[in-house]
Amino acid sequence: MSSIKDVAREAQVSIATVSRVFNNPGVVSDQTKTRVYSAAEKLKYTPNFSAKTMRKSIVGTIIVMIPDISNTFFIDIVHGAQDYAEMRGYNILMGRFDILHFDLRKYVELVKSKAADGIVMALGHNRHFASVAEAKNIPIVTIEEKFMENPYIYVDNSEAINKIVEYLISKGRTRIGFLGFKSEKERLFAFKNSITKNGLEYDEELVKKGDEFGEAVYTSAREYVETILKNGKIPDAVVCASDVLAAGVIKWLIKNGLRVPQDVAVTGFDNIEVAELVHPGITTVEQPREIMGREAARLLINKIEGQEVAKKIGFRTRIVIRDSA
Amino acid sequence: MSSIKDVAREAQVSIATVSRVFNNPGVVSDQTKTRVYSAAEKLKYTPNFSAKTMRKSIVGTIIVMIPDISNTFFIDIVHGAQDYAEMRGYNILMGRFDILHFDLRKYVELVKSKAADGIVMALGHNRHFASVAEAKNIPIVTIEEKFMENPYIYVDNSEAINKIVEYLISKGRTRIGFLGFKSEKERLFAFKNSITKNGLEYDEELVKKGDEFGEAVYTSAREYVETILKNGKIPDAVVCASDVLAAGVIKWLIKNGLRVPQDVAVTGFDNIEVAELVHPGITTVEQPREIMGREAARLLINKIEGQEVAKKIGFRTRIVIRDSA
DNA sequence: ACCTCCCTTGAAAGCGATTACATACATGAA
DNA sequence: TTCATGTATGTAATCGCTTTCAAGGGAGGT
Structure with missing residues (x-):
């Protein structure tokens, strides 16, 4: 060279x-x-890139960390961040974390050693990771999660769940179940609130906290369906905290001879590809994933470049109506 | 600092x-x-990372490029590459390309400027990109695609399609259709071969070349179903070149009152999450995606570090039998 | 003709590390 | 005691680039 x-x-x-x-x-x-x-x-x-950045204070690379699961939800976030970063002349270093045994240190180290300028963490529903003392003083922006004093991007889950519940009620559904996540309380909480607020009865037996990631998701969906079948208390609608859960529930309901949506309406959350692909198509909540990724990147880069940035940015969701409800 | x-x-x-x-x-x-x-x-x-790499010839970062579509297929490849790269002390810089207007130059530039050491390109079925003169002399490994003289990772598509066809035949199916891709000839070719080899009649009217990416995939699936319905020539099985296509076909068949698999069996390709999620579950071909990613990273890093590497590495596929066929 | 001022360019310091070479000291063999 | 050897450390060159400072030279003003 x-x-x-x-x-x-x-x-x-x-x-x-x-x-x-x-x-x-x-x-x-x-x-x-x-x-x-x-x-x-x-x-x-x-x-030569290294020689150049040795004299400059900014490297031009940001890390985007997503959980170690294959979910298009996170990919869209990365895409959004990447589009924006590219516009500002930054590259994306892909970080990945194990949702259970999460070690942020490696990536913090990368920033400290000036291999990258900052980190976007798209956390989904992970509440497991501990604070890392070393993570102070480095630019971090999180998505759907508050982490120390860093800026974060979020969506209004309560409003979204409420919209879904009220939509179901408007369609005449009255016995509404919920399949959520073990480690995420916000949506379940919102569901409970919405149910009582609308004068319906909150029935513990129609509610389950499932797994969030990997194969366990399917199992959770199947178990939920088996439980309600065994109890003989069949809801006329089920609100699920993700599209994957919803798809699983639909699959098992149909396998057990129930019709969706005639017997049971099912709703999802996220509006990922699956929602469109399955039959019946899933009525779900769409979050502006790419835009959330963009905004996270924007906040981060602004912070890196020394500008003042907002403490948090919220986004509203949108209901996408298909055939499942 | x-x-x-x-x-x-x-x-x-x-x-x-x-x-x-x-x-x-x-x-x-x-x-x-x-x-x-x-x-x-x-x-x-x-x-300081830059100061260090200025003196060393190796940076410790490789670029993994995947198409700009949200498909878990590619994510698994990235994960595989990432696992291996991490083991060898390398980081992954996420590249992304627009499947239609592909500009490799930016990433080649990144390698030339020593911001990264080499590139893994997971191309899927893209045959659109042009050779880039500048891409000579930089370490590149491709997946499912041959690019200039670089090493590549591939799977035996012909064998896979043949296995699927023979499986269908063993289940008594005789009028088998095919829904493939516009820009990928290998699978269609393999299908044609397999059909004639097994003494069945190859019927152009049951074959369509669909789109590969984005929304157009659903449309292709719908159009295929509409066409066979209109022609009145309904196959008793359809081999699809991807799971997404298969899911689409199943959805539209069911919407039109046909039963899967009783009336029409449907098979996919890839074994992505969707294949498990839809009802009925899709019988499909699994490629060892993570391992392919790992191997690509391994070849690349070996090449970067000056070792001799294989020209190509092939993988065999495996049929995953579910309910759709 | 002389002095400013601007435009262009070069010289050299410095960014933060690695590493070949030199040096100092201790140790053991003769 | 003397010399060879080995161990631990320091000196300084170097990687490729950016940037400050200085300087040369032409243009314009007086």
């Missing part, structure tokens, strides 16, 4: 001039610029 | 010694080591 020195020699100018041609072309004469450009082209010169 | 110089001063040693403590601790005395460690701790010293 040829360096700035080689180009300088080839163009018969100093290395300072070569540097200027690429970083501050305005100050150098046209004639010199031409010479430098053609020398650079001839030698296939590409400025 | 404190630098090696600060630590040296604090520990009353030279910077060379500090560097040795972190890179080659064997040669420095225990006493000195202790002094340096505590000085480093006190000053919260973290070695």
Whole structure:
């Protein structure tokens, strides 16, 4: 690889001039610029990234961390962040964390060693990770999670659940069940509130806290269906805290001879691809995932570049009506 | 941020010694080591990444490029690559490309500027991108795609399709249709071969080349179903080149009153989450995605580190039988 | 003709590390 | 005691680039 020195020699100018041609072309004469450009082209010169960032305080790379699950929900967030980051001239370093044994230190280290400038954490429903003392003083933005004093992006889960419940009620459903997550309380809480607020009875037996990730999700859905079948108390609608859960519930209801939505309406949450693909299509809540990713990246980059940023940014959700409810 | 110089001063040693403590601790005395460690701790010293890589020839970052679509297929590949890369001390820089207007240059530039060491491209079925002259002489490994003279990872599509076809035949299906991709010929070709080889008639009217990505996939599936319905020639089985296509076909068949698999069996390809989630579950072909990602990373890192690597590595597929066929 | 001022360019310091080479000291062999 | 050897550490060059400071030279003003 040829360096700035080689180009300088080839163009018969100093290395300072070569540097200027690429970083501050305005100050150098046209004639010199031409010479430098053609020398650079001839030698296939590409400025060395490390050398450059060693002199600058900003690297131009941000880390986006998502849980170690394959879920398009998180991918959209990454995409959104990436689009925005690219616009601002930043690259994305993919971080990944094990939802149960989460070690943030590695990534904090990456930022401290100036391999990256900051971190976006898309946490979903993970409440397991501990605070990391080292994580102080490095730029972090989280999504759907508050982490220390850092800015975060969130959606109004209560409002979303309430919208879903009221939609079901407007369709004449009165015995509404809920399948949520073990480690996420907000949606269940919102569900309970919404049910009582609307004058319905909150029935513990129609409510279950399932698993959030991996194969266990399917199992949770199946168990939920088996339970209500065994209890003989069949709800006329089930609100699920994710589309994957909803798809599972639909599948097992149908397998057991129930019709969706005629016998039981089912709603999801997230509006990922699955919601469109299954039959019947899932009525669900859409969160602006790409935009949330963008905004997280925006906050982070602004923070990295020393600007004041908002403490938090909230987004509203939107109900997507399909055939399942 | 404190630098090696600060630590040296604090520990009353030279910077060379500090560097040795972190890179080659064997040669420095225990006493000195202790002094340096505590000085480093006190000053919260973290070695600067750029400064380090400026002296080394290897950066420790590889780029993994996947199409700009949300598909768990590619995510698993990234995960596999990431696991392996981490083991070897490398980070993953997420690349992303627009499946239609693909510009490799940006990422090639990243490698040339030594922001990363090499590229893994998971191409799926994209045949659109042009060769990039600049991409010569940089370490690249592709998945499911041959790109210039670079090593690649592949699966035996013909064998997979043949296995699926023969499975269907063994279940008594004789009028088998195919829904493939516009830009991928291999699977269609394999299908045609398999059909004739097994003494069945290859019927153009039961074959369609659909879209591969995004919303257009659903449309392709719907159009396929509409076409066969309109023609009045209903196959008793449909082989689809992806699970998403298969899910779409199942959905539209059911909507039109046909039963899956009783009236029409449907098979997919990939074994992504969707195959498990929909009802009926999709019988499909599984590719070892994570392992493919791992192997790609392994080849790439070996190449980066100057070892000889295989020209290509093939994987066999496995049929996953569910209810749709 | 002389002095400013601006435009362009070069020289050199410095970013934070690694590492080849040199040096100092202790140890054991002769 | 002397010398060779090995161990621990320091000195300084170097990686490739940015940036400050200085300087050369032409243009314009007086």
